Amino acid sequence: QLVESGGGSVQAGESLRLSCAYSGDYYSRNCMKWFRQVPGKEREGVAAIYSGTGQTYYNPAVRGRFTISLDNAKTTVYLQMNSLKPEDTAMCYCAADVLAGIQDPPSNFQFWGQGTQVTVS
Numbered sequence: 161q162l163v164e165s166g167g168g169s170v171q172a173g174e175s176l177r178l179s180c181a182y183s184g185d186y187y188s189r190n191c192m193k194w195f196r197q198v199p200g201k202e203r204e205g206v207a208a209i210y211s212g213t214g215q216t217y218y219n220p221a222v223r224g225r226f227t228i229s230l231d232n233a234k235t236t237v238y239l240q241m242n243s244l245k246p247e248d249t250a251m252c253y254c255a256a257d258v259l260a261g262i263q264d265p266p267s268n269f270q271f272w273g274q275g276t277q278v279t280v281s
Contacts, residue, residue, distance in 0.1 A: 164254050167276030170244055174280075178239040180254030180273055186211075188271060189256040192237045193217075194228065195266055196250035196278070203253070207239060208262035217262035222248075244280045251275045 166178040182189050193208035207228040208217040216228055227240040237254060255269035 161271050162254050162256060162273035164252065164273040164276040167252060167278045169279040169281065172245055172280055174244055175240070175242045176244065176278060178241065178252055178254075178276060178278075180237045180239075182235050182237070182254075182256055182271075184256065184271060186234070188258045189234070190258045191260045191262055191264075191269075192230070192254065192256045193260070193262065193264075193269065194237075194239045195253045195255060196248075197253070198250045203266045205263070205265070206252070209237065210262060215262065241278070244278075246280050248278060249280050250278055252278050 161184040163181045170176055189211055191210055194206040195203045196206050197203040206219050206222055207226055209228045211234045225243045229238045253275045254273040256271040257269040260268040
């Protein structure tokens with residue numbers, strides 16, 4: 161139900177835009193969140209948005225560089241990533257849930273995409 165795209169390999173300082181298309185019912189995408197994970201580390205939240213109110217959350221490590229947004233139909237969530245750093249290298253996942261909050265951990269999200277790799281060198 162969630163399909164990510166837009167990952168790739170870039171140089172430090174460049175930008176990427178990730179997309180996550182959601183095909184489930186409206187209510188289950190109440191909260192949509194981007195997570196990332198590197199091998200050997202826990203999955204961490206990057207940015208999240210409530211599809212109804214538009215309220216957002218950002219990990220302090222990306223605040224000011226990344227922007228999360230929804231399309232008008234609220235079926236696709238984007239993550240615009242600017243000024244990328246090597247430490248942003250990770251597998252990025254999109255998640256959605258009806259009850260989860262924007263600061264909630266991965267365990268609170270029911271629906272997940274397959275992931276898209278972001279590599280910054």
